[in-house]
Amino acid sequence: MSSQPILSVRNLERRYGAFIGCTDISFDVWPGEVVAIVGESGSGKTTLLNCISGRMERSAGTVCYRMRDGRFPDLGDLSEAERRFLARTDWGFVHQNPADGLRMRVSAGANVGERLMAVGERHYGNIRRTATDWLERVEIAAARIDDQPVAFSGGMRQRLQIARNLVTHPRLIFMDEPTGGLDVSVQARVLDLLRMLVADLGLAVVIVTHDLAVARLLSQRMIVMKSGRIVEQGLTDRVLDDPRHPYTQLLVASIPES
Known part of the structure; x- marks a missing residue:
């Protein structure tokens, strides 16, 4: 693992007037690491995700990202064009509802190919070949490349959204x-x-979930949120097997026995 984080969040806060969406949030994400942010509905985890991904303005704090050239700027210091380029190339965003992350009225191949064009690919044959490879990689038959996502099941749409996000090899x-x-x-x-x-x-991932089984399966590290604040964080297995904060203990105790 790299000796330097790819993302560093310090003292982040988001307010909606007098209401606090999240506050006093600090953590790092390292290259190749999966960090799960967990908590009940209203805990602030989605607000936090939207702030660190640049989809929502923060009220205070810094969110620094390590660029490919080694720079480590705060996202707020980047130009709008630089942030858009990051969102199309270096980053991916997988939505709960795939329709929010896909263009539903263009083909599956075009959904994947669009991201390739954003990084400068212009050769139709190469775009189609890469799109086909990625559809097969996410278990969608190559024969469906010209079908629109509206014709796909929910699971297929989610797998297509994953292919669309990963085709540019984001970090x-x-x-x-x-x-x-x-x-x-x-x-x-x-x-x-x-x-x-x-x-x-070897992707770095920040995943928001209310499902602790999903967090255990995917993440190495976990952040537990309640009422807009981090109440516990640490290695996923440690947090789930030996929770220290009463709220985390309550969350873990609520998991049905398998």
Whole structure:
């Protein structure tokens, strides 16, 4: 693992008037590491994810990202064009609802190819070939390359969204409840796929989930949030097997016995 973090969050806060969405948030993400942010609905975890991914303005604090050239600027110091380029190339964002992360009325191949064009690929044959490879990698038949996502099942749409995000070989992926809307059997397939791809590509991932089983399966480190604040963080196995904060203990105790 690299000796320097790829993302560093310090004293982050987001307020909605007098209401605090999240506050006093500090943590690092290292290259190749998966960090899970867990907590009940309203704990501030999605607000935090949106702030660190640049989808929402923060009220205070810094979010620094290590660029490919070694610079480590605060995202707020980047130009709008630089942030858009990062979002299309170096980063990915996997939504809970795949329709939020796909263009539903263009083909599966075009959804994947669009990201390739954002990094300068212009050769139609190369784009189509790479798109085909990625569809097969996420277990979508190559014969479906010209089908639109509206014709796909929920699980297929989520796998297509994953392919669209990973085709540019990003360095950091944000995931917001990526299996939240799927049937249990479909969830298992998508989770297995995510775990395999994250390991193969050495991705850094920040994943928001309310499901502690998802966090255990995918993440090395866990951040537990309650009422907009971090109440506990540490190695995932340690947090789940030996929770120290009463709220974490309550969360762990609520997991049904298998």
